[in-house]
Amino acid sequence: MIPIVSVKPLIAVLVSLAVIPVLISARKPNVREAWTFAAAFGKFAIVASMVPAVMAGRTLEFSITTLFAGIAFKLEVDAFGLLFALVSSFLWIVTSAYSIGYMRGLDEHSQTRYFCYFAAALSATIGVAFSANLLTMYIFYEILSLSTYPLVTHHQDREARSSGRRYLLYIMVGSIGLVLPAMVIVYLLAGTLDFAAGGLLAGSLSAVPALFLLLMFVFGFSKAAIMPVHAWLPAAMVAPTPVSALLHAVAVVKVGVFCVFRVITEIFGPGMLHDFGYGPLLCAIAAVTILVSSFIALSQDNLKRRLAFSTIGQLSYIVLGAALLTQSGMAGGMLHIAMHAFGKITLFFCAGAIVVATGVKNISEMTGIGKQMPATMGAFFIGSLSVIGLPPCGGFISKWHLAIGTIEADQLIMLAVLLLSSLLNAAYFLPVVYRAFFCTESESLFANQIKEAPGWCLAPPVLTAVASILLFFYPQPFLGLSRLAVTRILGG
């Protein structure tokens, strides 16, 4: 079908950038936050308004300028991009509310700067989701790296500086050292960088160069945190919790896997990877990351660090889904972007709420906290279930698809990996919940009276926890979008 030429994608990208001058000049925090909300709601509304057209099988596109011969700076909204944009823009609304509670609750400095860079990061995220070619995606990817740097290093202390160094080092070395040359090579081979359903490079590359290029991309997009380029993510946990929640569980890291996904499916193409037998290789890389990160997560006492290692593992689920190269596998990977986002953001919100209410960061100091913060820990429980992949939570749906995908691809080892990983997830999440609720009076470190975090901090995790459950019963439009996207990729 003919694409619709529409300026909507561009507005969706720019709307959060456009409010930055307003945010800077706003004199009162309330005015500033009101504008943040306006931008967040506006962004979500525009993204959501594109759902009907995309569900009907159309794409929307908008070309801005030509960057090189054969490469335009171009936005294109397809099902996969829209799925990711829906998740990110919706969760930005929730996170904005949470940010108010968290930043004011802890009386953080430089809040204006914080909200500005947050808005910029969201612009870049939507930009990645709506990119029509590799170079456009790369541009937004880099903007995202740079706009999150001041957020990661928000505290401006020694720890922030060293984490910032690590963050920048991993991400820039990956993007400049690996992705950039790989992109130039692809351009010299194909004469363009446009995403193509069957794979841009299909048929134009022999096995060994293809392997090198593939690995350059997979490890170059280090935001996907595939081991061994994962170490920046735990370090980035030094950021304020809303940043960890939205950026390091949803936007930034999923931009990484989104890019890897696009490269696997639309630059190389399932056909080529299947012929060369690189699907199982990628699966193996993902499987190692899934298992190793889960084992490391078991040993982390700092709650945010445990969540970070859990995220590393869950991101590789998505890479695994793409690497299975089958219908259900890819659909499962795409769905996991959405399902994991709702589950993991809930967990981070809870971790932040605990800090705001009690100042506690380590799991060993959380004995009995469920009595003081029952709603928070209840949300934490639901978030855990979703990430583990148990019904009645959204995480089950994506994991189910992934499991079916492994059978379709005839890779039963990967099925075993998924099951083992689920067990490990349960092993590192459920003790937190158990410890919080089930303990004797004498063991409990908290008073037996309810004292939750302020409303702005409490409502968001409860909301996302409820959403996680609802997604189990009503997985639309994510399910429909992922099926559409997979159909397009597999050319059926």
Added chain:
Amino acid sequence: MSSQIPAFIIVVPLLAALVVNIAGWARRSLCFPTAVCALAAAWISTIIVMLRVSREGDIIYRMAGWDPPWGISWHIDHLNALILILIATVALINIVATRSTAAQEFPDRLGIFYCLYLLFVTGVMGIVITGDVFNLYVLLEIASLSGYALLGMGGSRASVSSLNYLFMGTIGASLYLFGTGYLYIATGSLNMVDIASILPTLENISLIKVSFVLCLVGLFMKMAFFPLHTWLPNAYSHAPGPSASLIAPLTTKVMLYVMIRVALTIYQPDFAFSQMALQDIVVWLAVIAIISGSILAWKQDRLKRMLAYIIVVEVGYMAGGFWLGNQTGVTGAVLHIVNDAMMTLCLFLTAGAIASRINADAFKHLQGLFRRMPFTMTAFMVAALSIIGVPPTCGFFSKWYLLSGGIEAGHYEFTAALIISSLINVLLFFRVVEISYYEPFDNHQENEQQGIQEASLDMLLPLLATAGLLIVLGFYAHSLVTWIIEPAVSSLFTGSL
């Protein structure tokens, strides 16, 4: 009348230089307006010339109507029209941006300063516009001498560094002069087109080869191509701000232009690239320049010195890109000449703006700068990202052509050097960012009360405009390449001049 427009480019700044010098004695307040008007007029002329070239093709302008090879002729094609606009733009932005610092630094020598400023601009414009190899030498000396004087105006250290530059520069210019001498012996002509048509008919190849190498080494010296760069760091970092931000963006870039012109227009691509067999050597030299320049930049503890070494690295980019010998590489080199001039201008203006407030440029004095000078540092960040090569800033786009040129030519070592240097640039600039963003630690509340102490508006606005231009140039890089640089490069390669 309109056919005389090319002459304005040279004549207006030259006459204005005299007027300004007189004004410096009579009424000092007239110096600045006169100079700005002259540069603005020159700028407009360069735009008109560019439009004419793109509409009607090359302009051949005969000074006072004398025909070559006896008279002086100017030959303006896409390439030098572009460089002319670049020079005029840099000179105009810089003169506006440095008005207050110049008045501060040279209160009683303002006439001389602006006179030299205009003479320098006249010189580099002339170098670019002329079609005569000996004229080029004369104009080179005009530009260089006024350049030495401008750089030396900043106290004793600056004078010593400038003297060193003078020695080295004179050697370079002399080598070039020897080269043209041999050319004259071989061909009996000094006109570029004339020489180009005679050279292929000559038997005595070795004489031509000697002349080529002499010219080339002379130009390498003038453009600070590693290891002939030693004059540059001191000369640029000790110089007074207003001079440094004029000369640093222009000198090396104009010399690169001359190299391209001499190699491709006079000697022709076939001779320069195939018969001389210098390509591999020069590309490897460029690789060494890029890597060692980056390492030297890392060892500096002052902002301006670091920037000076970055120029050495960038010269490696451009020289290497040109000597790849394919159209992509030369396109990248030409585009990078434009981009790098603007980036260097932006960085040196930032250094000037910082110096106008804290009067020091050692890294340790830059603490807390992001809070005190947020706009200046924003401009600095944009330029830094452009040097690193992060899209959508312009530096990315020229780097892309250079990278592809390297791969196409099979010079993977050059591509690798570009990537490594980009990564080192990340370290270089984020070191500055860290110092100016974090320290002093742990007293945010106190810092927040310090308030903003930005540079004056007449400095800040041109600075921000330059930073904005870096992004605009990025978005319009493709247009620039298809409208101007590709016609220029392809005519250089087919030798249609």
